[in-house]
Amino acid sequence: MQFEVTAYSYDAAAHRLHFTASGLRDGMRFTVASHVRCLKDPVTPQNAHLVALVALTEIFKRPGASGR
Numbered sequence: 001m002q003f004e005v006t007a008y009s010y011d012a013a014a015h016r017l018h019f020t021a022s023g024l025r026d027g028m029r030f031t032v033a034s035h036v037r038c039l040k041d042p043v044t045p046q047n048a049h050l051v052a053l054v055a056l057t058e059i060f061k062r063p064g065a066s067g068r
Contacts, residue, residue, distance in 0.1 A: 001025045003056060008048045010041050017042055019052050025060065032056060 003023025010017050018035045036055045042048045 001056065001060070003030075003052070005045070005049050005052045008042075008052070010038070010048075012041060015039065017048060017051055019048065019055070021052050021056060032059060034059065 001023060003021045003025075006020045006022055008017060008019040015038055016035045017038050018033075020031070020033045022029070022031045024030070034055055036051055038051060042051050
């Protein structure tokens with residue numbers, strides 16, 4: 001899976017990282033907008049990218065509407 005976090009913001013009061021990511025997975029292009037609860041502020045863009053990677057991995061583990 002190749003992806004780029006195109007935008008992110010951290011809500012310190014709610015401890016949530018809101019992010020948008022686009023990329024390729026299994027030859028298919030995807031765009032995802034989601035949020036993740038974080039224990040602390042992801043200070044650097046690299047940390048935000050790692051949080052998004054974990055979230056995307058969890059999202060893609062779920063079965064799709066087609067059952068795949």
